[in-house]
Amino acid sequence: MNKLLPTSTAGSLPKPSWLAEPEKLWSPWKLEGEALREGKRDALRLSLHEQQHAGIDIVSDGEQTRQHFVTTFIEHLDGVDFSKRETVRIRDRYDASVPTVVGSVARQKSVFVEDAIYLRQLTDQPIKWALPGPMTMIDTLYDAHYKSREKLAWEFAKILNQEAKELEAAGVDIIQFDEPAFNVFFDELNDWGVATLERAIEGLKCETAVHICYGYGIKANTDWKKTLGSEWRQYEEAFPKLQKSKIDMISLECQNSHVPMDLIELIRGKKVMLGAIDVATNTVETPEEVASTLRKALQFVDADKLYPCTNCGMAPLSRELARGKLRALSTGAEIVRQEVLG
Incomplete structure (x- = not known):
C-alpha cells in the first residue's frame, strides 16, 4: 500500500436486514439454501x-457471510459437535453456550477461500481478511477431547495456517488474526499464545496482523471496561512479545478508551492499525476527533507505519451509524495525511 495512512476496518460491518436480524450479534440467517448463498454474496458486494x-x-468482506467471527470458522471443522453444547465463561467475562470438541480437529476443505476469490474479482484495492486466532478459538469452545488449552491451540494453529495459505493464494493482501483473548489470559499469552500465532502465519508471504481489542459494544464488555480503572494497560503484557514476533502489524483500540498512547512505543518497528473509531457508542465521531487520535499516535509511531482503523467490528451497529463512522475515519485520516505531507 503506497498511500500514507491507509484506512481499514477491524472486521465486521452490519448485515442488511433481509439477510439477518440487524443490530444483533450471532443473528440467525433469514434465508436458507441457495437463496442464503446468493444473499450472502449480495451482502458482501454491498459491504x-x-x-x-x-x-x-x-x-x-465485512464478515457478511459469517454468523460469528469465531464459530463460523469452527463450524467447518471435524471434531467439533455443535449439537452438544456446554456453558463456558468466555474471555473470563460472560457465560455462553458453546459447541464441544469431541475428537481430533481437522479441516477437510477451505472455509472462506471462495468468498475471498469472489471479493478479489470485485476490486483492485488491497484486501484484508480476518480469521480467529488460536487462543480466542479455544476460549469459545468446551474441550472434552484434548483436555489441554495449549494442545488444542497448536492444532488450531495448524488448521489456520492451511486456511491462511489458501487465502493468500486467492489474492488476500493482509491476513488478520483476531485475538481478544490476548487481553485477558496473560500467562498463556506468554507461555504459548504468541508462539501458536506464529505457527498460524508460518510460510506466509502476504502481510500478517493481530487484532487485540476490548470487544464489541455489548453489555458484558462495556461492564468489564468499567472495572479496568483510569488506565487500561493490558497491552503492556502482549506488546513486548509481539514486538519480537514475526507478525507485521498490530491492531489496537484507542478511540474513547483508557489505553495510554505511549504503550505503542513497546511495538516500535511494527505497523500499527490504530482504532480511531469507537464501536461501543451510537455517536458518530467528527473527522477532527479521529484526526486528534491519529496525531497523538504519531508521537509514538512513524507515519508510514500508521494504519487508521476501527476499534473493533461494527456488526451490532445500524448500517447508517456504521456508514457515518467509516466516513469520519476516512475524512479524519485525510486531514492528518495532508498535515504530514505538508
Whole structure:
C-alpha cells in the first residue's frame, strides 16, 4: 500500500436486514439454501460498495457471510459437535453456550477461500481478511477431547495456517488474526499464545496482523471496561512479545478508551492499525476527533507505519451509524495525511 495512512476496518460491518436480524450479534440467517448463498454474496458486494463509498483504502468482506467471527470458522471443522453444547465463561467475562470438541480437529476443505476469490474479482484495492486466532478459538469452545488449552491451540494453529495459505493464494493482501483473548489470559499469552500465532502465519508471504481489542459494544464488555480503572494497560503484557514476533502489524483500540498512547512505543518497528473509531457508542465521531487520535499516535509511531482503523467490528451497529463512522475515519485520516505531507 503506497498511500500514507491507509484506512481499514477491524472486521465486521452490519448485515442488511433481509439477510439477518440487524443490530444483533450471532443473528440467525433469514434465508436458507441457495437463496442464503446468493444473499450472502449480495451482502458482501454491498459491504464492499459501502466501504468504497466511504473512502476506505484497505477493504474486507465485512464478515457478511459469517454468523460469528469465531464459530463460523469452527463450524467447518471435524471434531467439533455443535449439537452438544456446554456453558463456558468466555474471555473470563460472560457465560455462553458453546459447541464441544469431541475428537481430533481437522479441516477437510477451505472455509472462506471462495468468498475471498469472489471479493478479489470485485476490486483492485488491497484486501484484508480476518480469521480467529488460536487462543480466542479455544476460549469459545468446551474441550472434552484434548483436555489441554495449549494442545488444542497448536492444532488450531495448524488448521489456520492451511486456511491462511489458501487465502493468500486467492489474492488476500493482509491476513488478520483476531485475538481478544490476548487481553485477558496473560500467562498463556506468554507461555504459548504468541508462539501458536506464529505457527498460524508460518510460510506466509502476504502481510500478517493481530487484532487485540476490548470487544464489541455489548453489555458484558462495556461492564468489564468499567472495572479496568483510569488506565487500561493490558497491552503492556502482549506488546513486548509481539514486538519480537514475526507478525507485521498490530491492531489496537484507542478511540474513547483508557489505553495510554505511549504503550505503542513497546511495538516500535511494527505497523500499527490504530482504532480511531469507537464501536461501543451510537455517536458518530467528527473527522477532527479521529484526526486528534491519529496525531497523538504519531508521537509514538512513524507515519508510514500508521494504519487508521476501527476499534473493533461494527456488526451490532445500524448500517447508517456504521456508514457515518467509516466516513469520519476516512475524512479524519485525510486531514492528518495532508498535515504530514505538508
